[in-house]
Amino acid sequence: MNTTSEGAVADAVSDSVSADSGLRWNNRFATLGPAFFTRLRSTPLPDPYWVGRSERTARELGLDADWFASDEALAAFTGNVVLPGSDPLASVYSGHQFGVWAGQLGDGRAILLGETAAKAETPALELQLKGAGRTPYSRMGDGRAVLRSSIREFLCSEAMHGLGIPTTRALSVTGSDARVRREEIETAAVVARVAPSFVRFGHFEHFAANQKEDELRTLADFVIDSFYPACRTTDRFGGNAYAAFLEAVSERTAALMAQWQAVGFCHGVMNTDNMSILGLTIDYGPFQFLDGFDPQHICNHSDTAGRYAFNQQPNVAYWNLFCLAQALLPLIGDQEVAVAALESYKVVFPREFEARMRAKLGLEGLSEPAEGDRALIEGVLKLLAAEKVDWMIFWRRLSHHVRNGNDKGDGDAEPVRDLFIDRAGFDAWLLSFSERHTGVPRDAAARLMFGTNPKFVLRNHLGQQAIELAQGTSPDAAKDFAGVDRLLKLLETPFEEHPGFDQYAGFPPDWASSIEISCSS
Ligand code: AMP
Ligand code: MG
Numbered sequence: 095m096n097t098t099s100e101g102a103v104a105d106a107v108s109d110s111v112s113a114d115s116g117l118r119w120n121n122r123f124a125t126l127g128p129a130f131f132t133r134l135r136s137t138p139l140p141d142p143y144w145v146g147r148s149e150r151t152a153r154e155l156g157l158d159a160d161w162f163a164s165d166e167a168l169a170a171f172t173g174n175v176v177l178p179g180s181d182p183l184a185s186v187y188s189g190h191q192f193g194v195w196a197g198q199l200g201d202g203r204a205i206l207l208g209e210t211a212a213k214a215e216t217p218a219l220e221l222q223l224k225g226a227g228r229t230p231y232s233r234m235g236d237g238r239a240v241l242r243s244s245i246r247e248f249l250c251s252e253a254m255h256g257l258g259i260p261t262t263r264a265l266s267v268t269g270s271d272a273r274v275r276r277e278e279i280e281t282a283a284v285v286a287r288v289a290p291s292f293v294r295f296g297h298f299e300h301f302a303a304n305q306k307e308d309e310l311r312t313l314a315d316f317v318i319d320s321f322y323p324a325c326r327t328t329d330r331f332g333g334n335a336y337a338a339f340l341e342a343v344s345e346r347t348a349a350l351m352a353q354w355q356a357v358g359f360c361h362g363v364m365n366t367d368n369m370s371i372l373g374l375t376i377d378y379g380p381f382q383f384l385d386g387f388d389p390q391h392i393c394n395h396s397d398t399a400g401r402y403a404f405n406q407q408p409n410v411a412y413w414n415l416f417c418l419a420q421a422l423l424p425l426i427g428d429q430e431v432a433v434a435a436l437e438s439y440k441v442v443f444p445r446e447f448e449a450r451m452r453a454k455l456g457l458e459g460l461s462e463p464a465e466g467d468r469a470l471i472e473g474v475l476k477l478l479a480a481e482k483v484d485w486m487i488f489w490r491r492l493s494h495h496v497r498n499g500n501d502k503g504d505g506d507a508e509p510v511r512d513l514f515i516d517r518a519g520f521d522a523w524l525l526s527f528s529e530r531h532t533g534v535p536r537d538a539a540a541r542l543m544f545g546t547n548p549k550f551v552l553r554n555h556l557g558q559q560a561i562e563l564a565q566g567t568s569p570d571a572a573k574d575f576a577g578v579d580r581l582l583k584l585l586e587t588p589f590e591e592h593p594g595f596d597q598y599a600g601f602p603p604d605w606a607s608s609i610e611i612s613c614s615s
Pocket of ligand 2: 367368377
């Protein structure tokens with residue numbers, strides 16, 4: 095354990111808070127039994143402060159708004175007090191890391207508070223504190239998370255949701271001046287994150303690898319009954335619910351990969367323990383939204399071989415699903431059936447990816463898929479890759495071009511055209527694009543494109559600027575969390591124009607390419 099200044103407050107943990115948070119606890123995961131987790135308390139941090147709060151997530155949880163602004167909430171979401179009705183625990187899982195079996199891992203620094211719903215009609219959500227202290231699964235780690243990576247996870251969770259991409263959510267990030275040792279000394283932070291379930295592929299791999307078939311079945315039954323109930327009445331695979339489950343997870347994962355590829359999101363650490371069984375984006379570490387379109391881009395400085403390069407993600411997801419299939423094999427009972435259940439990935443990913451790209455092009459839902467659509471998509475990807483054209487700016491400018499229409503003469507394509515050195519290549523593509531749009535209502539196409547091609551994404555340099563403000567850049571500078579809040583507001587509605595904030599939608603500065611993000615967090 096290498097945190098240095100948290101011991102002094104260890105005695106200060108009180109058993110409960112007094113005011114009503116508005117949360118109603120249920121905690122179904124905790125009923126699975128001791129093979130799945132260890133009950134424990136978080137380790138408090140001294141003098142916590144708010145770094146960021148998501149009112150939107152708070153509303154979805156049904157949190158009382160006044161209580162969420164209180165010191166009691168600050169203490170609770172830092173892990174310094176226990177919320178009445180919660181049942182804190184750390185779960186055990188295993189996994190493949192960088193293609194190699196890593197054995198037992200588990201929640202080494204995340205503590206599940208439990209499951210809560212504000213009202214009977216609101217969906218139940220789990221609340222987890224990441225960075226809240228050591229657990230039996232911490233191995234050599236200190237159980238902590240540093241401020242910079244916590245701000246990135248907080249903002250990106252809400253940014254992905256704003257983009258309409260399935261993700262774990264973030265309620266808050268709180269900080270403390272407690273020191274945490276990484277490459278250098280940093281300070282601690284805790285992200286309160288929210289999801290219907292934090293179960294990963296690695297949870298299943300854990301029980302399969304340890305030949306614990308009863309527990310494997312208990313877990314699968316829990317996840318199926320809670321989140322995939324249609325598998326119980328499937329007529330596929332001779333009514334095999336576990337095969338139907340694998341197929342459903344494959345389909346959700348395929349749809350997620352299509353969304354990542356279309357928005358230009360690189361996850362960076364697609365280990366099987368970072369794969370959500372619900373097809374959510376989970377565990378934001380060295381992720382990156384592409385600046386220039388480079389299909390081979392590696393966003394994780396620790397990934398020297400490029401296993402998780404941007405264009406590898408769809409294949410890696412399939413590889414990870416194969417690991418899940420192997421883990422579920424004792425339940426499915428027939429290898430051929432398990433392999434058949436994975437097949438859907440190969441159908442759903444290309445179908446979904448094409449649909450996403452057709453939406454970016456202003457066609458999906460407005461014009462029947464046509465023979466030449468694939469060539470149109472491949473053509474633009476090739477052009478963009480050849481010159482590493484800025485992914486987000488290209489699509490947003492193309493959206494403006496479609497809204498303005500061609501009737502103003504050639505000039506109106508200029509902002510898009512300016513992005514290319516190979517003008518002839520771009521003009522040829524634009525001509526086929528314009529021809530393809532013949533008969534497609536322009537207003538509807540523009541609306542679709544502006545709702546599909548975001549103006550704001552969490553580029554590395556934007557996160558970095560907010561982080562440096564929050565850290566207090568010079569030794570005497572006060573910590574300033576306004577940058578986190580400003581980004582949160584923009585990223586919550588990334589398709590809107592937000593007049594006055596164009597500097598957040600521009601090209602990255604030169605120094606952005608030198609930002610190195612590794613697994614260290
Ligand atoms: P990650 O690469 O962040 O997905 O983490 C992989 C594993 O290492 C998980 O079991 C984490 O809980 C654990 N881990 C990562 N960082 C820490 C830390 N600082 N303290 C304890 N466990 C950690
Ligand atoms: Mg992880």
